[in-house]
Each structure stands twice: as structure tokens, then as C-alpha cells.
Amino acid sequence: xxxxxxxxxxxLLGTDRYVPSEFGEIQxxxxxxxxxxxxxxxxxxxxxxxxFLYTEAGNIPPKxxxxxxxxxxxxxxxxxxxxxxxxxxxxxxxxxxxILYIIxxxxxxxxxxxxxxxxxxxxxxxxxKNNASMFLKVCGERGAWLCQLNPEWQKLTMLTDTEVxxxxxxxxxxxxxxxxxxxxxxxxxxPSEATEKLSMxxxxxxxxxxxxxxxxxxxxxxxxxxVFLISLLNDKSQKVKKLVYHLLLKIQGSxxxxxxxxxxxxxxxxxxxxxxxSSKKNLVIDKSVIPSEExxxxxxxxxxxxxxxxxxxxxxxxMLAYIHPNxxxxxTGVNELDLLELLMNSKEGKFLSAYIxxxxxxxxxxxxxxxxxxKHKLTDIRLLELLPSAKAEDFYGKxxxxxxxxxxxxxxxxxxxxxxxxxxxxxxxxxxxxxxxLNKAQFKxxxxxxxKALLPTLYEVAQPxxxxxxxxxxxxxxxxxxxxxxxLRETLVF
Amino acid sequence: xxxxxxxxLKLAPDSSSASAGxxxxxxxxxxxxxxxxxxxxxxxxxxxxxPYKTKIDLQNIAFKCxxxxxxxxxxxxLGLFLLYAKNPDIFSKEENLSDEVAEWLxxxxxxxxxxxxxxxxxxxxxxxxxxxxxxxxxxxxxxEELQVWLQDVVRTGIMNVPQNHYQFTKNIAARxxxxxxxxxxxxxxEINKINFYEEGWQKFLxxxxxxxxxxxEAYQNIANLPEDLQEDIxxxxxxxxxxxxxxxxxxxxxxxxVLSKTLEEENNLTTEKIWLYGSKSKRFALILNxxxxxxxxxxxxxxGLYLEAELCFYxxxxxxxxxxxxxxxxxxxxxxxxxxGQNIAExxxxxxxxxxxxxxxxxxxxxxxxxxxxxxxxxxxLIDSENNYLSIHNSAASCWQTMAVSEGKKFTCFGLYQESxxxxxxxxxxxxxxxxx
Numbered sequence: 061x062x063x064x065x066x067x068x069x070x071x072l073l074g075t076d077r078y079v080p081s082e083f084g085e086i087q088x089x090x091x092x093x094x095x096x097x098x099x100x101x102x103x104x105x106x107x108x109x110x111x112f113l114y115t116e117a118g119n120i121p122p123k124x125x126x127x128x129x130x131x132x133x134x135x136x137x138x139x140x141x142x143x144x145x146x147x148x149x150x151x152x153x154x155x156x157x158x159i160l161y162i163i164x165x166x167x168x169x170x171x172x173x174x175x176x177x178x179x180x181x182x183x184x185x186x187x188x189k190n191n192a193s194m195f196l197k198v199c200g201e202r203g204a205w206l207c208q209l210n211p212e213w214q215k216l217t218m219l220t221d222t223e224v225x226x227x228x229x230x231x232x233x234x235x236x237x238x239x240x241x242x243x244x245x246x247x248x249x250x251p252s253e254a255t256e257k258l259s260m261x262x263x264x265x266x267x268x269x270x271x272x273x274x275x276x277x278x279x280x281x282x283x284x285x286x287v288f289l290i291s292l293l294n295d296k297s298q299k300v301k302k303l304v305y306h307l308l309l310k311i312q313g314s315x316x317x318x319x320x321x322x323x324x325x326x327x328x329x330x331x332x333x334x335x336x337x338s339s340k341k342n343l344v345i346d347k348s349v350i351p352s353e354e355x356x357x358x359x360x361x362x363x364x365x366x367x368x369x370x371x372x373x374x375x376x377x378x379m380l381a382y383i384h385p386n387x388x389x390x391x392t393g394v395n396e397l398d399l400l401e402l403l404m405n406s407k408e409g410k411f412l413s414a415y416i417x418x419x420x421x422x423x424x425x426x427x428x429x430x431x432x433x434x435k436h437k438l439t440d441i442r443l444l445e446l447l448p449s450a451k452a453e454d455f456y457g458k459x460x461x462x463x464x465x466x467x468x469x470x471x472x473x474x475x476x477x478x479x480x481x482x483x484x485x486x487x488x489x490x491x492x493x494x495x496x497x498l499n500k501a502q503f504k505x506x507x508x509x510x511x512k513a514l515l516p517t518l519y520e521v522a523q524p525x526x527x528x529x530x531x532x533x534x535x536x537x538x539x540x541x542x543x544x545x546x547x548l549r550e551t552l553v554f
Numbered sequence: 555x556x557x558x559x560x561x562x563l564k565l566a567p568d569s570s571s572a573s574a575g576x577x578x579x580x581x582x583x584x585x586x587x588x589x590x591x592x593x594x595x596x597x598x599x600x601x602x603x604x605p606y607k608t609k610i611d612l613q614n615i616a617f618k619c620x621x622x623x624x625x626x627x628x629x630x631x632l633g634l635f636l637l638y639a640k641n642p643d644i645f646s647k648e649e650n651l652s653d654e655v656a657e658w659l660x661x662x663x664x665x666x667x668x669x670x671x672x673x674x675x676x677x678x679x680x681x682x683x684x685x686x687x688x689x690x691x692x693x694x695x696x697x698e699e700l701q702v703w704l705q706d707v708v709r710t711g712i713m714n715v716p717q718n719h720y721q722f723t724k725n726i727a728a729r730x731x732x733x734x735x736x737x738x739x740x741x742x743x744e745i746n747k748i749n750f751y752e753e754g755w756q757k758f759l760x761x762x763x764x765x766x767x768x769x770x771e772a773y774q775n776i777a778n779l780p781e782d783l784q785e786d787i788x789x790x791x792x793x794x795x796x797x798x799x800x801x802x803x804x805x806x807x808x809x810x811x812v813l814s815k816t817l818e819e820e821n822n823l824t825t826e827k828i829w830l831y832g833s834k835s836k837r838f839a840l841i842l843n844x845x846x847x848x849x850x851x852x853x854x855x856x857x858g859l860y861l862e863a864e865l866c867f868y869x870x871x872x873x874x875x876x877x878x879x880x881x882x883x884x885x886x887x888x889x890x891x892x893x894x895g896q897n898i899a900e901x902x903x904x905x906x907x908x909x910x911x912x913x914x915x916x917x918x919x920x921x922x923x924x925x926x927x928x929x930x931x932x933x934x935x936l937i938d939s940e941n942n943y944l945s946i947h948n949s950a951a952s953c954w955q956t957m958a959v960s961e962g963k964k965f966t967c968f969g970l971y972q973e974s975x976x977x978x979x980x981x982x983x984x985x986x987x988x989x990x991x
Contacts, residue, residue: 175959519582
């Protein structure tokens with residue numbers, strides 16, 4: 061037993077039960093102390109102190125070869141000093157909306173964040189999977205190098221775009237998100253190769269993974285996918301099966317879609333109703349035509365739960381959602397917009413509108429989306445997403461009134477969106493009347509995409525005007541944050 | 555002087571104040587904003603009817619605000635200062651200070667002078683001696699009690715201490731406070747910092763017990779020790795030297811770099827430790843400030859600032875603790891050219907020398923140069939050019955931060971040697987200074 065173990069053993073057991081036999085190199089000193097000290101506890105305590113001090117003071121630093129793990133040099137420039145300062149302040153204040161904004165801009169400008177912000181940025185990347193590759197990119201070589209060293213951050217490296225595209229291995233060895241990104245990218249570039257790759261592995265995957273992969277087939281969906289999708293109609297998972305039917309039905313000309321089309325052809329009749337001066341087209345739905353059992357097996361609901369919505373009409377409506385407006389127009393000989401009007405203005409229109417909306421969304425049919433918003437006052441936020449942003453802006457007021465929360469979420473998902481002064485003023489007017497319709501983060505997100513010409517209006521509304529009620533105080537606080545955010549945005553240099 | 559936004563935010567007492575201060579850094583919140591070379595002042599529209607009046611002394615950074623906040627600096631002070639750092643042009647430039655601000659600055663100067671007058675008051679030496687004798691008696695009694703307690707602990711063994719370690723020193727530490735030996739109470743409280751769930755607690759506990767015992771004997775034999783060491787021992791026992799007496803000592807004027815600033819809170823008492831390094835004198839200085847719950851910090855320094863000041867050191871065999879006698883300027887320098895440090899072997903020698911001079915030394919400040927960070931199997935260490943190895947006990951987050959800013963290259967660092975390993979506080983690389991603790 062070495063002296064350290066002897067001393068620790070004595071301390072643990074107590075001097076009453078054990079006394080250390082030696083104190084190593086300081087034994088002569090301990091012997092001297094023993095001559096002066098008759099109290100064995102005091103002697104032990106002082107000798108131990110001397111022993112530990114002596115050992116530690118005499119400690120020669122050990123030698124170890126250092127594997128040189130030096131970060132590769134950066135090829136990109138760092139962010140401007142002022143922007144860096146602002147980004148640091150945002151990290152201190154945990155201001156997620158502005159951090160994300162600065163990182164996005166930094167990413168677009170091909171700039172790097174300063175070294176001291178790399179670790180906080182990697183941590184943000186971990187909690188923000190959707191933007192992980194962007195966060196990693198702005199960390200530069202330093203970020204990638206640190207990810208190699210720290211197992212916790214290693215998964216971030218796999219999410220960068222370049223690796224996904226170039227790394228064929230990702231499909232074999234990557235995790236679900238990486239494989240999904242890889243498949244989506246391949247589907248975009250070469251749809252048939254993506255289907256082929258998927259067909260080879262789909263039977264070995266679990267239901268959630270199958271569902272995740274099949275959702276990607278919505279991209280560039282075509283008749284070429286029919287055979288593969290039909291092979292999946294016996295999938296054990298109900299969710300997967302439902303998605304497969306949905307995809308098959310969306311393919312115009314597929315066997316299932318043709319079944320629907322045949323039924324629509326039989327039931328959908330356009331009649332010319334002659335008047336005194338002109339003739340008027342009239343829509344008639346023949347409810348006596350009963351769909352075949354084959355149609356019902358595709359997942360058509362048999363019984364309507366809506367009052368007054370006849371089952372026959374309900375079946376028709378469900379099928380209508382899967383026939384492309386162009387084909388419907390061709391079949392009926394009425395152009396798409398007139399056809400929409402006929403459907404919406406018919407006596408069944410109030411029941412059909414939900415399925416017309418579904419049709420518009422299924423085929424991302426912009427003309428119908430515009431007509432549904434402008435003429436028929438539909439305010440489903442997904443319709444706005446189908447319109448180009450310049451056109452969509454005309455309807456902001458309408459969507460704000462019906463669903464401000466969803467509207468702001470829509471704004472947040474739009475790339476490179478910029479709200480004009482006119483729309484900005486509309487939004488502020490709405491917020492003055494409904495200050496609690498947005499949360500703090502949403503006020504900030506809005507500010508990030510608003511025209512700076514709105515500042516005078518914001519200053520005017522936010523200006524203290526005597527005693528305020530709690531609603532106005534809440535609005536004022538948030539408007540000041542908006543002002544601050546716009547002003548900050550304007551000072552950022554990339 | 556020009557503070558950066560980051561440095562201003564570091565002055566905030568907590569993260570919520572930093573966040574609230576940032577939100578007020580907009581002209582929309584300020585009814586008036588004035589700038590003078592000595593001070594900034596402005597009126598902030600708060601929730602009340604009248605705006606809050608906020609003032610900042612730019613020469614010896616200090617804040618004053620009419621708001622009821624107990625935090626210091628308050629969000630209004632931080633907001634005004636941040637706004638000035640971001641956008642000084644929007645402040646109306648003033649040739650003269652407003653009456654209110656001038657009065658406040660005068661008061662601050664007068665306060666310093668009052669302290670000077672207080673110092674000049676004659677001391678009743680007889681009464682003072684009486685008090686010292688009475689305290690000495692109490693301390694001696696306390697020491698005897700502590701020695702008996704320590705001997706009892708080692709007689710019965712420390713095996714069962716972890717089972718009730720929260721209570722282990724509670725009573726005896728309280729007795730030391732009663733005996734006016736607060737230093738000894740602090741030595742005992744160090745035991746509470748031991749992680750009893752980690753292998754090696756036995757050694758740390760025994761070391762601390764043995765050190766405390768030896769300290770009590772050193773105090774009993776104080777007359778036989780060198781004069782400077784006597785001061786160290788007395789300080790460790792709990793004797794304080796009045797600030798006025800320290801400020802009478804010859805001062806060292808230098809440009810001091812703020813290497814590190816840490817805060818420790820215990821029982822509503824915050825201990826602020828500011829480590830400085832003299833550019834010319836090449837010596838360390840430790841400014842220790844204690845703030846009770848609502849007390850305001852006397853100086854607002856942050857890491858990486860240069861302070862032109864006169865420091866008076868407390869007597870010690872290796873003087874470190876100091877008081878700022880006067881300061882003329884605080885500079886924020888973005889690039890620091892060079893700091894001369896030691897390699898790990900030299901630092902080990904220096905450390906041993908310090909222990910030879912003062913065996914009870916707990917923290918030894920070191921400036922290491924040409925070291926790089928090594929990470930193997932979860933252990934972090936510094937390695938110098940001669941492959942000497944020094945393990946470090948920074949948190950994982952702090953180690954990764956050091957790795958990120960140093961890029962695996964060699965750097966100069968400041969830190970403290972404590973309990974067999976080193977803790978990095980700040981590093982200097984590519985002429986940039988980073989606080990990494």
C-alpha cells in the first residue's frame with residue numbers, strides 16, 4: 061500500500077482503529093513532529109497536510125503527445141462587426157426570431173459568424189432541425205470541425221445539403237431525416253429513380269418510415285408511379301393505405317382515377333337553359349347513378365354526417381376532389397372558371413365548396429384559388445399559399461379578419477416575403493383593434509418583413525398618449541419591439 | 555470611452571435585465587436623450603405617468619435612475635447605454651451638464667472625498683486595542699473548539715460523512731462565526747463544495763480538514779512566522795484590515811487588463827472576483843467585492859477592458875488582493891497585442907514556489923502561453939510546446955467554447971490553479987480576448 065492509500069485508509073477508519081505505517085518521503089519530517097506532538101490525531105492531520113502539499117508541489121507535469129487537431133482555415137469572410145455585435149446581443153437576450161433572421165441573411169450572403177458564437181449556434185442547430193444545415197453552414201469550417209470532435213453535434217454534419225446530394229451512402233446508412241432529404245432531392249431530379257430506390261426497400265421499413273417516404277412521391281407524381289403504388293394497396297398500415305389511395309387517385313389517368321372520372325361523367329350533366337334573350341348553362345347532378353363497389357373500396361365514405369348533404373351528392377363530391385379542373389372542363393365543354401362558378405353557384409354549391417377547395421389544393425390550381433378567394437370569400441390560408449406573393453398581398457385584409465394567427469404563420473413560411481407599406485398599415489390597423497391576436501414572437505416576425513417606411517406610423521401609434529388601458533399598453537410594448545426590430549434590421553450589414 | 559454592446563450587456567445583473575435593457579434600446583421609448591463627454595442622461599417613458607430619469611457617469615461607469623427597480627444597473631440604464639453604443643448620433647450633444655446630472659456627479663465626487671475625511675478622523679487606540687483583545691480571546695476559544703472537533707472527526711473516521719454531509723460542518727461553522735473567526739468558518743464551508751458522489755472525495759475531505767487544522771496551529775504560533783505570512787494567516791482566520799489602512803499603502807499605477815470577472819452567491823451575499831493583470835508591472839491583482847442582496851456594485855468592469863488605475867495591495871507574502879485607490883480611465887480595446895505567460899513546467903515551478911511561501915494558498919493565478927487544448931475520452935487538458943500536460947476542470951461547455959475560439963491552435967490563457975487542476979477563465983488568440991468560463 062502506498063502512503064496515499066495508507067493515509068486515506070486511516071482517515072476512513074479513524075486513528076483509533078488504524079495508524080499509517082509511513083508517510084513516504086516526508087517521513088523524516090513526520091518523525092520530527094512526533095517528537096514534539098503527543099496527540100496522534102493532531103499529528104495525523106498535520107502530517108497529512110504536509111504530505112499532500114509536498115506531493116502536489118513536487119508534481120512534475122506529465123508529458124503527452126498532442127495529436128494536432130487544428131481546424132482547417134476558413135475560406136469565407138466573417139460578418140461585419142456591427143452585425144456581429146447585434147447577433148451577440150440577440151444570443152444574450154435569446155431572441156430566436158432575430159437570430160434566425162440574421163443567420164438566414166448570413167447564409168444567403170455566404171458569410172460566417174464569429175468564432176465565439178459558433179457553439180451557441182451549433183446548440184441552436186440541434187434544437188432547430190429544419191434549419192440545421194443553415195446554422196451549420198454559417199459556422200464554417202470551424203463548425204464542421206467541431207462536429208467531427210463532438211459526437212453530440214456529429215449528426216448535424218450529415219444534414220448539410222452538399223453531403224446529402226453527393227453521399228449515396230446516406231440512403232443506405234443515414235437516419236430517417238437524412239434519407240428523406242436524399243429521396244426528396246432525387247425525386248426532384250429523377251422521379252423514376254427515386255421510385256425505383258424506394259420500391260427496393262419499402263417492404264423492410266416500418267409504417268412511419270413508409271408513410272414518410274411515400275409522402276415524398278407527391279413531388280412529380282405521374283402515371284409512372286402507378287404500378288409501384290398499386291403494389292402497396294395491401295399495406296398492413298391503414299395510414300399508409302389511405303395515402304396510397306390518395307396518391308393513386310391524384311394521378312390523372314390511373315385506374316382508380318378513371319373509375320372516378322367515369323362516375324363523374326355519368327352524374328355530371330350541364331344543361332343549356334334557354335331564356336328569352338340568351339341561354340344559361342345549368343348544372344345537374346344525377347343522383348340516381350350508384351357508384352360501383354370497386355369505387356367504394358377506394359375509401360369513399362358511404363354516409364354523410366352533414367345535415368341536408370345527401371349521400372349520393374356526398375359520393376359525387378368526394379370523387380370530384382380528384383378530377384383535375386382541366387379534365388373536368390374538357391369533359392363538360394365548359395371552361396374551368398365558368399365550371400367553378402357553375403359548381404359554386406349551384407343549389408348544391410354550399411355542400412360542394414369543401415371538395416372544390418380540396419380539388420384546388422390537390423392540383424394546386426391557381427385560377428380556382430384566386431376565384432375562390434376573390435369571388436366566393438373562402439379564407440382557407442392554404443389557398444393564399446397557391447397565389448404568387450404579389451397577388452396574395454391583395455387579400456391580406458380578408459385573411460387577417462378571418463384568421464390572423466394562421467395568416468402570420470403563412471407570412472412566416474413565405475420565402476423572401478416583404479410586406480408593402482399599404483399592407484403594413486392594414487396590419488397595424490387590424491392590430492390596433494385586436495391587440496391580442498398575435499403573440500410577442502409573431503409581432504417580431506412581422507416586423508422583420510415589413511417596409512421601413514412603416515416606421516413613422518409605428519412611432520405615431522406607439523407614442524405615449526397619457527394614461528393607457530391595458531390593451532393599448534400591450535399593443536404599445538409590442539409595437540415598440542416592432543420598431544426596434546425594423547431599426548435593427550436596417551442597421552444589419554451582410 | 556466606448557463600450558461595445560456585448561460589454562454593456564455584461565454589466566446587467568441578470569439575463570432578464572439584459573433582455574429588458576435591450577428592448578429599451580430604441581428611441582421610441584425615450585422622450586429625451588442627451589450626451590456629454592462626462593455623462594449620458596435621458597427620460598424613459600415607463601408605465602407610470604412621468605418618465606424615469608436615467609443618468610450614466612461615463613468616466614467612472616455608474617448608473618442612476620428614478621425607477622423603483624432594485625436591480626443595478628436597471629433596465630433603463632442599460633437601455634440608454636445600449637442605445638448610445640448603437641446609435642450615438644441620435645443623442646443631443648450637450649456642452650454643459652444639466653443641473654440634475656451635475657449635482658449627481660458632484661455628489662459622487664463628494665462621497666469619495668467624505669471617505670477621505672472619515673479616514674482622517676483620529677482613532678481611539680485604547681478602545682480599539684480593547685476590542686482587538688476581546689476578539690482575540692473569542693477566536694482563541696473558537697480555535698480550541700475547532701481543534702477538538704477536527705481531532706474527533708479523524709479519531710472516529712470520515713467513512714460516514716457522505717451520509718450526512720449537508721449537516722457535517724453546519725454547527726461547527728456556525729460556532730466559528732460566533733467566535734468571530736469567519737475565515738475558519740469559510741474553510742469549513744469549502745467542505746460543502748466536495749462532490750461526495752464522485753470517486754476521490756476522501757482525499758479532498760481529508761485535505762481540507764488537515765489544512766484547517768494546520769491553519770489553526772499556524773495561528774497559534776503566529777509570532778514565529780515572517781511578518782507578511784502573519785498577515786496572510788490572520789486574513790485566513792478572519793481578521794480584516796480596514797480599507798482606509800490599505801489605501802494608505804504605496805499604490806501601483808498601471809494599465810490593468812480585466813482578465814476575469816466571476817460572481818458567487820451564497821446566503822444572499824454575492825462575492826465578485828475581478829482578476830486584473832498589470833501591463834507594465836506584469837503582476838496579478840484581485841479585486842474582491844461583496845454585495846449584500848440590495849447593495850449596488852461599486853465598480854462596473856467587464857472582461858477585456860483596460861483600466862488605468864492606482865491599486866493598493868493588501869499585505870501578504872505574495873500580494874494579490876488589492877483595492878482601487880483611483881482610476882482615471884477605462885478603455886475598451888478590441889485587439890490585445892501580447893501577454894507574456896509561462897509554459898506548463900514553469901507554471902508548475904511557480905505554483906510550488908507559491909506554496910513554499912504560503913502553504914495555505916488556495917487559488918494560484920497563472921498566465922500560460924503557447925498552450926493548446928487537448929480532448930481525450932472526455933478529459934480535457936492543456937498541452938504546451940514541450941508536450942507538458944495540465945488537466946483542466948472547466949465545464950464541458952466552457953471547454954468546447956475554448957476549442958471553438960482557439961481552433962486547436964496554440965494560445966495564451968489566464969486561469970486559476972485550484973485543487974490539483976487548472977481552470978481556464980479567459981484566452982488570448984489572434985490578438986483577441988475571449989472570456990470562456
